[in-house]
Amino acid sequence: MGEKSIQKKKYILETARKVFVEKGFKKVTMKDIVEACGISRGGLYLYFDSTSQIFMEVMRLETQEADDVFSDSIKEDATAADILILFLQEQKKELLRRKDTLTQAIYEFYFENDLPKKDNILKKQFDSAVKIIEKLIEAGVENGEFYCEDCKGTARNIMFVLEGLKISSQTIGMKAETVDREISFILSGLGVEMEEE
Amino acid sequence: MGEKSIQKKKYILETARKVFVEKGFKKVTMKDIVEACGISRGGLYLYFDSTSQIFMEVMRLETQEADDVFSDSIKEDATAADILILFLQEQKKELLRRKDTLTQAIYEFYFENDLPKKDNILKKQFDSAVKIIEKLIEAGVENGEFYCEDCKGTARNIMFVLEGLKISSQTIGMKAETVDREISFILSGLGVEMEEE
Amino acid sequence: MGEKSIQKKKYILETARKVFVEKGFKKVTMKDIVEACGISRGGLYLYFDSTSQIFMEVMRLETQEADDVFSDSIKEDATAADILILFLQEQKKELLRRKDTLTQAIYEFYFENDLPKKDNILKKQFDSAVKIIEKLIEAGVENGEFYCEDCKGTARNIMFVLEGLKISSQTIGMKAETVDREISFILSGLGVEMEEE
Amino acid sequence: MGEKSIQKKKYILETARKVFVEKGFKKVTMKDIVEACGISRGGLYLYFDSTSQIFMEVMRLETQEADDVFSDSIKEDATAADILILFLQEQKKELLRRKDTLTQAIYEFYFENDLPKKDNILKKQFDSAVKIIEKLIEAGVENGEFYCEDCKGTARNIMFVLEGLKISSQTIGMKAETVDREISFILSGLGVEMEEE
DNA sequence: CATGAATGAGAGTTCATTCAT
DNA sequence: GATGAATGAACTCTCATTCAT
Numbered sequence: 001m002g003e004k005s006i007q008k009k010k011y012i013l014e015t016a017r018k019v020f021v022e023k024g025f026k027k028v029t030m031k032d033i034v035e036a037c038g039i040s041r042g043g044l045y046l047y048f049d050s051t052s053q054i055f056m057e058v059m060r061l062e063t064q065e066a067d068d069v070f071s072d073s074i075k076e077d078a079t080a081a082d083i084l085i086l087f088l089q090e091q092k093k094e095l096l097r098r099k100d101t102l103t104q105a106i107y108e109f110y111f112e113n114d115l116p117k118k119d120n121i122l123k124k125q126f127d128s129a130v131k132i133i134e135k136l137i138e139a140g141v142e143n144g145e146f147y148c149e150d151c152k153g154t155a156r157n158i159m160f161v162l163e164g165l166k167i168s169s170q171t172i173g174m175k176a177e178t179v180d181r182e183i184s185f186i187l188s189g190l191g192v193e194m195e196e197e
Numbered sequence: 198m199g200e201k202s203i204q205k206k207k208y209i210l211e212t213a214r215k216v217f218v219e220k221g222f223k224k225v226t227m228k229d230i231v232e233a234c235g236i237s238r239g240g241l242y243l244y245f246d247s248t249s250q251i252f253m254e255v256m257r258l259e260t261q262e263a264d265d266v267f268s269d270s271i272k273e274d275a276t277a278a279d280i281l282i283l284f285l286q287e288q289k290k291e292l293l294r295r296k297d298t299l300t301q302a303i304y305e306f307y308f309e310n311d312l313p314k315k316d317n318i319l320k321k322q323f324d325s326a327v328k329i330i331e332k333l334i335e336a337g338v339e340n341g342e343f344y345c346e347d348c349k350g351t352a353r354n355i356m357f358v359l360e361g362l363k364i365s366s367q368t369i370g371m372k373a374e375t376v377d378r379e380i381s382f383i384l385s386g387l388g389v390e391m392e393e394e
Numbered sequence: 395m396g397e398k399s400i401q402k403k404k405y406i407l408e409t410a411r412k413v414f415v416e417k418g419f420k421k422v423t424m425k426d427i428v429e430a431c432g433i434s435r436g437g438l439y440l441y442f443d444s445t446s447q448i449f450m451e452v453m454r455l456e457t458q459e460a461d462d463v464f465s466d467s468i469k470e471d472a473t474a475a476d477i478l479i480l481f482l483q484e485q486k487k488e489l490l491r492r493k494d495t496l497t498q499a500i501y502e503f504y505f506e507n508d509l510p511k512k513d514n515i516l517k518k519q520f521d522s523a524v525k526i527i528e529k530l531i532e533a534g535v536e537n538g539e540f541y542c543e544d545c546k547g548t549a550r551n552i553m554f555v556l557e558g559l560k561i562s563s564q565t566i567g568m569k570a571e572t573v574d575r576e577i578s579f580i581l582s583g584l585g586v587e588m589e590e591e
Numbered sequence: 592m593g594e595k596s597i598q599k600k601k602y603i604l605e606t607a608r609k610v611f612v613e614k615g616f617k618k619v620t621m622k623d624i625v626e627a628c629g630i631s632r633g634g635l636y637l638y639f640d641s642t643s644q645i646f647m648e649v650m651r652l653e654t655q656e657a658d659d660v661f662s663d664s665i666k667e668d669a670t671a672a673d674i675l676i677l678f679l680q681e682q683k684k685e686l687l688r689r690k691d692t693l694t695q696a697i698y699e700f701y702f703e704n705d706l707p708k709k710d711n712i713l714k715k716q717f718d719s720a721v722k723i724i725e726k727l728i729e730a731g732v733e734n735g736e737f738y739c740e741d742c743k744g745t746a747r748n749i750m751f752v753l754e755g756l757k758i759s760s761q762t763i764g765m766k767a768e769t770v771d772r773e774i775s776f777i778l779s780g781l782g783v784e785m786e787e788e
Numbered sequence: 789c790a791t792g793a794a795t796g797a798g799a800g801t802t803c804a805t806t807c808a809t
Numbered sequence: 810g811a812t813g814a815a816t817g818a819a820c821t822c823t824c825a826t827t828c829a830t
Binding site for chain 3: 615617618695697698699701702703711713714717741744745747748750751752753754755756757758759761762763764772773775776777779780
Binding site for chain 2: 024026027104106107108110111112117120122123126150153154156157159160161162163164165166167168170171172173181182184185186188189
């Protein structure tokens, strides 16, 4: 597969991503993607065999980029609290975009695919985020920004709350204030008081 | 609609529920329900027009029964902590049953139906659960069982954690210990130490 | 399945038979049969799942009728030689009809389906024909019409010659004289001289 | 067309032959041959336009080689009976190989192509074989090995029996004993008794 | 000559929905 | 009320064939 093919594959994945964002996972057919890409029916099959395969590759790209974003934030010199707050604000933005993200599609995808743990990107991301938050909190505790007795437990709790907010935003809707309130609650548990925006 | 019709409708809903538990929401077709019920294709249409409509009625039944269950627990004379722990244990059981509940189907249903808030049973349930937990915590604080500065915030936090656990159990899997750990974390935030089971 | 369905099923099989006669087995698609029957695409699937299934049922019908035809000839009071000659003439007619029979479709069908022996109608028919011919020859020998040292071997030989003529008529073509010549050869082996037609 | 092209054409035909042996004729697609050859889609079209064309050339090669094989047997100095028996044994071997020959593909090919007689290789081969067998029998009769009243008829009969065995081996299966029995029958008709192998 | 990406027709199959009985 | 046959749209997937490179 030459350079051109790689470009086209990338183009298909980017276009398909938009389709998944708009329609979720299950509802998307090969035909939808074909039409969105403006290519022929058979043409798509040259690159991908199924919507599942396409979606997994879309997620893989997404994950790579997400990791980059994360390390970007960490590069800057900032206190632990700054970084944690920044992270939570990023999550908030994503939460409130709701219909513009892959979130729903990802959930749907995992609903119908019981992937073995080793392949479960979602789990990897979750565990990795817990670890990063734990480190952050530990750093914050050390330099007196945070107060916390169970750093790992708190990190896990934060991630489950974020998951709860994420799914709730998809099912029962989510207002900015609700997210702010939860972020404040988390931070106040660490002994940090947020100022009103 | 006569008595007989009501019975039949109920029979269809109960049977359809099993189908939704097994397959989620989206994958279920009218044909699936027809076959599970052992009735004719046209027969089903006399009572329901779509899987969405059936599912909404299944959820309505479910909610009624869920409320009953809740009030059952409250009837007993028990301390606030007892009741809260009981509630959390119930949630844990449901979480771990995973594939035997409507959870996934409900999520899928809400993904593709942006129901106006007034019809959003999920939201009603969530808000109502927050209120009940808030009352419980307040009661617990009053009689010295709990320590808590922001009862409403804590109640909300608990519910979001539970949501987070619920969706995680569907997507990345969930072990009993993970749930226990989260429950312990919640309770320790209220100044209650759980004993090992 | 009601009386009406049985009628329709029969109608489909009869119509499909014509399609198989015309096109053989492999080339025939579900769409071909749908169009020949003048029914809807989905309609055909109510009755049959595949062309293979349809073809097997067509063959089953064919076999039943073929058996009837055979017993018809036997009913009449005739000498062994008469019956054998009659049988060979029937075979000749079928051979020369060539494109108006299921022969080719049957061969194609067996080419791609290695049916276990018990389900192999072709084998059953072959073996049964051998037995009948053997009896005929034995009867003919007893009443002095035939001369034959190995009745079973001769019966088998006759059937293989007929098979050879059948496949040859499909592949290299077959003239009436060629068949007549073979029939004469067979009969002269039994000590019977055919008169010219 | 240069030397290189001729080599490539030959390579394609040899590879395609294997595909036809394995799959018959109808099931084989240009794609199958492209993949088996490890060449490009477009590349195949430079040499051949269709599977039919490829198959005809495969058969042409096959026939040439088959003739060679035949003349090989004849070269040796042997009695007529020896040669006839050798020929029948060769046919037997081929019959029993069944799935390793082009037989089925050839039948399928002729089923869907009504080739005019002059192009019908199968017919040519058949007629030529009849002639050779006739000569053999005549020679055998002359030197007292065989007894036969109608050499041409017998030769034709032998060939039709062989055709019958061949098609039967493809459709209803064939055991070695069955072939042996038929060969013995043929030879005993010529006054030759086979010994058990 | 050779490649292989691209097209588009067409086959199989499934279901929501209707309607005569 | 109830049945289930029938329709037709929609989807998946495969290939013969072409064509720019």
